[in-house]
Amino acid sequence: MSVRRTSGFTPWLIVVLTALYFVVPLVATAQFSLAEPGGGVSLQAYAAVLRDASFWHSLRFSVLVALAAVLIGLALVVPAAYWAHLRVPRMRPWVELFSILPFVVPPIVLVFGIVRLYGGGVGPMASPLVMLLASYGVIALPYLFRSVDNGLRSMDVPRLTEAALSLGAGWGMVLWRVILPNLRGALLGGSFLVLALIMGEYAIASMLGFNSFGVYMLLTGENAAQQAAALAMIAFGMVWLLIGLLQLLGRGDISANAGAR
Amino acid sequence: MQQGMERVDAVLVPYSGAALRHRFLPLAESAIWFAPFLAFSLAFLVLPAAGLVAGSTEGLHGPTLRYLAQLLQPQYLMAYESSIELSAVTAVLGGIVGVLLSWAVVAGRIPRLFRSTLLTFSGVASNFAGVPLAFAFTSTLGPVGMVTLLLARFGLNLYRDGFTLFGFAGLVLTYLYFQIPLMVLLITPALEHATRWSEAAANLGASTAAYWWHVGLPILRLPLLGAMLLLFGSGFGAYATAYALTSGMINLVPILIGQEMIGNVVYSPALGDALAVGMIVVMAGVFLGLRLVQRGTRA
Numbered sequence: 170m171s172v173r174r175t176s177g178f179t180p181w182l183i184v185v186l187t188a189l190y191f192v193v194p195l196v197a198t199a200q201f202s203l204a205e206p207g208g209g210v211s212l213q214a215y216a217a218v219l220r221d222a223s224f225w226h227s228l229r230f231s232v233l234v235a236l237a238a239v240l241i242g243l244a245l246v247v248p249a250a251y252w253a254h255l256r257v258p259r260m261r262p263w264v265e266l267f268s269i270l271p272f273v274v275p276p277i278v279l280v281f282g283i284v285r286l287y288g289g290g291v292g293p294m295a296s297p298l299v300m301l302l303a304s305y306g307v308i309a310l311p312y313l314f315r316s317v318d319n320g321l322r323s324m325d326v327p328r329l330t331e332a333a334l335s336l337g338a339g340w341g342m343v344l345w346r347v348i349l350p351n352l353r354g355a356l357l358g359g360s361f362l363v364l365a366l367i368m369g370e371y372a373i374a375s376m377l378g379f380n381s382f383g384v385y386m387l388l389t390g391e392n393a394a395q396q397a398a399a400l401a402m403i404a405f406g407m408v409w410l411l412i413g414l415l416q417l418l419g420r421g422d423i424s425a426n427a428g429a430r
Numbered sequence: 431m432q433q434g435m436e437r438v439d440a441v442l443v444p445y446s447g448a449a450l451r452h453r454f455l456p457l458a459e460s461a462i463w464f465a466p467f468l469a470f471s472l473a474f475l476v477l478p479a480a481g482l483v484a485g486s487t488e489g490l491h492g493p494t495l496r497y498l499a500q501l502l503q504p505q506y507l508m509a510y511e512s513s514i515e516l517s518a519v520t521a522v523l524g525g526i527v528g529v530l531l532s533w534a535v536v537a538g539r540i541p542r543l544f545r546s547t548l549l550t551f552s553g554v555a556s557n558f559a560g561v562p563l564a565f566a567f568t569s570t571l572g573p574v575g576m577v578t579l580l581l582a583r584f585g586l587n588l589y590r591d592g593f594t595l596f597g598f599a600g601l602v603l604t605y606l607y608f609q610i611p612l613m614v615l616l617i618t619p620a621l622e623h624a625t626r627w628s629e630a631a632a633n634l635g636a637s638t639a640a641y642w643w644h645v646g647l648p649i650l651r652l653p654l655l656g657a658m659l660l661l662f663g664s665g666f667g668a669y670a671t672a673y674a675l676t677s678g679m680i681n682l683v684p685i686l687i688g689q690e691m692i693g694n695v696v697y698s699p700a701l702g703d704a705l706a707v708g709m710i711v712v713m714a715g716v717f718l719g720l721r722l723v724q725r726g727t728r729a
């Protein structure tokens with residue numbers, strides 16, 4: 170069935186007006202970041218940001234933590250989702266439920282709850298880094314579960330598994346050499362979204378006292394308005410890059426949820 | 431002998447090892463696969479949430495509702511009101527604008543290239559939130575923002591006329607920057623599905639209005655509701671955008687919770703617990719609504 174297209178003026182009006190709403194802040198930010206006090210254009214704000222050692226430190230920290238969160242999330246979700254698909258379909262709704270439950274607990278509440286439960290104690294759980302990674306792992310679950318689940322649905326899990334087992338593979342080998350390579354596309358989609366989300370995350374990192382990229386942006390922006398604008402453009406470029414790569418891979422599901430706003 | 435038997439067995443019944451283990455130890459074996467995931471969720475999601483509930487209902491001498499009753503004090507009640515209002519307003523506005531935009535691109539005579547651009551941009555913009563978004567809007571509509579200065583040149587002084595980016599209206603304008611694209615991403619598949627029926631309706635002689643009233647809206651009703659609930663949740667949980675924009679000077683529940691804790695120190699635990707439990711209760715309501723909507727969509 171073909172789509173009946175609405176001719177006329179209204180669709181264009183809507184598109185132009187919303188495009189204005191979305192483009193104007195970007196233009197304004199770019200202009201603000203490039204403006205020179207006496208008039209004219211300069212890249213000074215960008216140079217100041219890129220020369221700042223804390224910029225690189227915080228960025229590196231956030232990238233590493235985001236990657237760690239993705240790995241933790243995958244190590245938890247892949248085995249559970251795989252086994253549910255293969256042997257215990259009854260468990261699938263439970264795994265799904267636990268994976269989307271983070272929606273009910275906003276990031277600020279999550280970190281508050283984790284600090285309240287473990288923060289006062291001793292041992293590894295009371296370490297801020299453990300609490301940070303744990304929070305980010307929880308935040309990553311919905312995205313990773315959705316992409317892993319979609320990936321598993323699109324392949325014949327039992328047949329692949331039986332084939333591999335009958336050729337003498339152990340379970341570790343099945344997961345590592347058979348299931349994961351087939352999941353690659355689906356995994357990349359979810360992982361990129363999580364990376365984009367956690368790299369600029371502010372609430373959890375600041376509560377736990379880390380100098381993450383988000384925290385660095387806020388501290389810098391409070392003192393230097395032009396650098397704030399430059400950082401906003403850089404952050405926008407990074408998200409654009411990650412989502413662009415995701416789209417290029419063509420398998421991403423780019424809808425988001427409560428996440429780390 | 432024993433070894434030989436096993437080898438024969440392995441040839442005849444290729445994956446008997448796994449099958450045997452499965453038969454005799456199904457529970458133990460499944461546990462290994464699910465345990466890390468469930469233990470992690472329990473330790474870092476369920477228990478912390480349960481801890482908050484416990485902390486907000488346990489007094490020195492047994493259970494108490496004293497802490498939760500604190501939420502009825504004007505300051506906290508107003509924080510919930512503004513948080514809910516902000517999320518509801520941005521969910522409805524973002525929902526309406528998002529649907530219109532999605533409809534314009536799906537059903538209007540707009541070049542195809544535009545459609546994929548819109549979807550990619552929506553993916554970017556819905557993830558462009560928090561601190562950098564607040565900076566972008568400050569550059570635009572702050573006291574010396576580009577648009578503010580531009581309007582001033584035409585004699586419209588926003589800040590003299592009572593507008594401020596750092597209050598409720600400013601937050602609404604800023605939140606819409608991620609709410610509208612989120613709506614576009616969530617609703618475009620459903621809209622495409624719905625417009626496919628418009629041709630059929632037209633062939634049967636339905637007017638555009640009749641199509642929307644009898645076909646389009648009934649198909650879209652639940653997806654629209656579900657998407658708006660998600661938008662509400664995304665606005666309600668937002669912290670960084672509001673904090674960066676107002677320097678924490680706005681009475682919203684996430685901001686209040688943030689104020690209760692610096693580093694590992696929590697100032698007044700019972701109050702923080704109560705505030706957090708309030709948020710979980712609201713989000714749980716949204717979540718249940720979503721589940722009902724999803725069930726309705728499937729049926």
